[in-house]
Amino acid sequence: MSAPDPESRPRLAPGCRLNEKAQPQRVLLMPERALRLNGPSLEIVERCDGNHTVRQIVTELQKRYSKAEPQKVEEDILGYLARLQEQRALDFE
């Protein structure tokens, strides 16, 4: 699994979307699959809108999770994005 290009803009793939904000548990809905999203995973997926670059997502989350090691935050985000792409939940534009 190669690391995502930092200048690319991840966007949820066709058929993949978040459920409504009002619902108690936020979920990433996909064909025959649903991924529960909490805290960091939700914040990452919310930014996969085709506008945020990978770099911007990392920077924003490093700010929000300022107590965590920035390197670790970056690794976790890149790993998560790569996994979502492999499951075809994401495209990098």
Next chain:
Amino acid sequence: MGSAVPNPLALVAEITHRCPLHCVYCSNPLELTKRESELPSAVWVRVLREAAELGVLQADFTGGEPLARPDLTELIRAARSAGLYASLITSGLPLDERRLDELVGAGLDHFQLSFQGAHEQSGKEFSGTETHAQKLRVAGWVKRRRIGLTLNFVIHRQNLDELEDMVRLTEEIGPGRVEFAHVQYYGWAFQNRGLLLPTRDQLNRSLEIIKRAEERLRGRVRVEYVVPDYYGRYPKACMGGWGRKVMLVKPDGSVLPCHAANVLPGMTFENVQAKSLREIWQESEAFQMYRGEDWMPELCRNCDRRSQDFGGCRCQAFLLAHDAGATDPVCSLSPQRTIVNEILAETNAIPQGSQVPPPAGEWLYRANPK
């Protein structure tokens, strides 16, 4: 029982048994619901809303052929209004671009297109209908709209040799997901099982082909391969467990925990026209019958895998061992595994290379409801 029943995640809306195809492997029951017994639109709209209130995330519109219902667009719109993810499980017939745009406009999230073969000839052999050209057209239309597309190739002994062609077709079309799914032996497929169950050699070859396909398609297409559980050591966690994740509403409004449960003797299924979905899910006799562990035979109750596979499939236990409460005979720990072994022995006694399709007269083609 005590603890609250967790919410279902998916509603399978089996909205009609009408269908332009006559697939020899259809999982619908042999007794199909007549058209005049189908639920009216307003009832489906209410059911979808109740499903969402119960915590369901996804509605799968299926059948028969869901496109056979003129109100399908309305039902998809109702699913989305209720907050559900809307999936269509379809043959792609009958459909034109205008109707597809209506479905997409109503909020359709995902289009799952079936294939009975990699070519027109095989497609026709197993569905009794000419469909392949239309399916290719439909796939193209769906790709040009921004919704999910899954190709579902239904696999069995008679078309497994086309697997590489199916992979090639998948690469050409480029869906987000592909499912190569072996037929499951219920309904019409149970009747035709003697012609459908693959040989061990075919299965092993297919595993190699799928492995290579996964490597080629990684990052482009999500690949799923469902193999016949007769060849496994342990049973599948059927439906994610009885009454745990899925509710299926049939065309006449009866609510079942799975496609096949109507074969189980002495079971009454509640109907959405008489009760709310919540009441049926939480309290109905049918849904409670095989929940938890109290019903399990001692073999399962003491087994570490019980929370993984829940003792396997009740309908299969009934179909093979005539006991819905028994361990699924597919389980290698079941004393009735010999039943499955005998079926496999018979299948694998077939001489190599005799994959010529049988004459049409030997298949039991699915009928249409009257």
